[in-house]
Amino acid sequence: MNKFVPVNEPLLNGNEKKYINECIDSGWISSEGHFVETFEKEFAKKFNRKYGIAVSNGSVALDLAMLVLGLDHGSEVIMPSFTIISCASAIIRAGLKPVLVDSDPDTWNMDVVQIEKKITSKTKAIMIVHIYGLPVDVDKILNLAQKYNLKIIEDTAEMIGQYYKDKPCGSFGDISTFSFYSNKHVTTGEGGMILTNNQNLAEKCRSFKNLCFKKERRFIHDELGFNYRLTNLQAALGLAQLENLEEHVNKKRYIGKFYMQNLKDIKYLQLPKEERSYAQNIYWVFGIILKDNYSHDADYVIKELEKLGVGCRPFFWPMHEQPVLKRMGLFKNEKYPVAENLARRGFYIPSGLAITDEQLNFVVKKVREFFNASI
Numbered sequence: 001m002n003k004f005v006p007v008n009e010p011l012l013n014g015n016e017k018k019y020i021n022e023c024i025d026s027g028w029i030s031s032e033g034h035f036v037e038t039f040e041k042e043f044a045k046k047f048n049r050k051y052g053i054a055v056s057n058g059s060v061a062l063d064l065a066m067l068v069l070g071l072d073h074g075s076e077v078i079m080p081s082f083t084i085i086s087c088a089s090a091i092i093r094a095g096l097k098p099v100l101v102d103s104d105p106d107t108w109n110m111d112v113v114q115i116e117k118k119i120t121s122k123t124k125a126i127m128i129v130h131i132y133g134l135p136v137d138v139d140k141i142l143n144l145a146q147k148y149n150l151k152i153i154e155d156t157a158e159m160i161g162q163y164y165k166d167k168p169c170g171s172f173g174d175i176s177t178f179s180f181y182s183n184k185h186v187t188t189g190e191g192g193m194i195l196t197n198n199q200n201l202a203e204k205c206r207s208f209k210n211l212c213f214k215k216e217r218r219f220i221h222d223e224l225g226f227n228y229r230l231t232n233l234q235a236a237l238g239l240a241q242l243e244n245l246e247e248h249v250n251k252k253r254y255i256g257k258f259y260m261q262n263l264k265d266i267k268y269l270q271l272p273k274e275e276r277s278y279a280q281n282i283y284w285v286f287g288i289i290l291k292d293n294y295s296h297d298a299d300y301v302i303k304e305l306e307k308l309g310v311g312c313r314p315f316f317w318p319m320h321e322q323p324v325l326k327r328m329g330l331f332k333n334e335k336y337p338v339a340e341n342l343a344r345r346g347f348y349i350p351s352g353l354a355i356t357d358e359q360l361n362f363v364v365k366k367v368r369e370f371f372n373a374s375i
């Protein structure tokens, strides 16, 4: 029996099939078709936002968000070094300059204390990225934004259904973005969403995602847009997934708590924090950091655990150590030791929504065996 437990498997046990069948039966499979609009409306409502614009993935959601904000060329945008490349590439493609801050060693989110020192006369925005399970300490950033008149872009890809205090993550940005990749809490296979309360930004996103067709006459264009449309098939999946969001969030917390309980005594491992004053961990993925008392790095552990049947992924690699960004002359001699440590000593274990109790027990058994912890 092949016992390999994959790092992620999506859960598609609601109305997914029914809605997809509706698309097929009706022939509405492109981005025209009622599921797209319904999904946008329902999604925006869930996060208390006025406008939802569905797009083809979370990366282009960030691209569009940065583009439509229309910040002056060369303006600086503060973001965490420890995140996915999509955050930096969106800033750079919009003609702006990413400015980095290090991570908090406990939450792995951007260290809000370091932001103010990085603000200059060129700073025009802060990109909040909620990472792995706990939200960024948003209030501190909103205060800075007000004090210095900065825009907020909020990347909510990993925090769908999470709350900061009593408000949903994804309700804080001038523009907030989401991904529906297959490991996210709402998945459409590939997909994304932009939420905002600003009508002007919403209209620009809608136009740019659809080639900037002129309203009065199709095939005439004042600007160069993109085809970033989500299909009706994808939106059908998304709507069904959204209906089960609470269930998905509960399952993530169940997985997280199971691992916490069963791995917390292993002396080599730093596990996620269960909570902060402003939120309970949602465990989008279950991240583990190898402590200094363990001699190997995460790459080694990942390889060995995979041999034992436990699918793993390494953590992000920091932006200031990205070959492509260094070649552009960015981040010369900059050091962010927490992000560097997370990248080298962090990894995550299977935490997909479809994981079974049997698989969870298997993972725990193998991880404990590997670290010579008794069962």
Ligand SMILES: *Cc1c(COP(=O)(O)O)cnc(C)c1O
Pocket: 057, 058, 059, 060, 083, 084, 086, 087, 129, 130, 155, 157, 158, 178, 179, 180, 181, 190, 191, 192
């Ligand atoms: C998944 C993810 C994205 C990118 O989403 P795609 O849909 O894969 O393009 C962006 N930001 C963060 C933080 C993510 O986790």
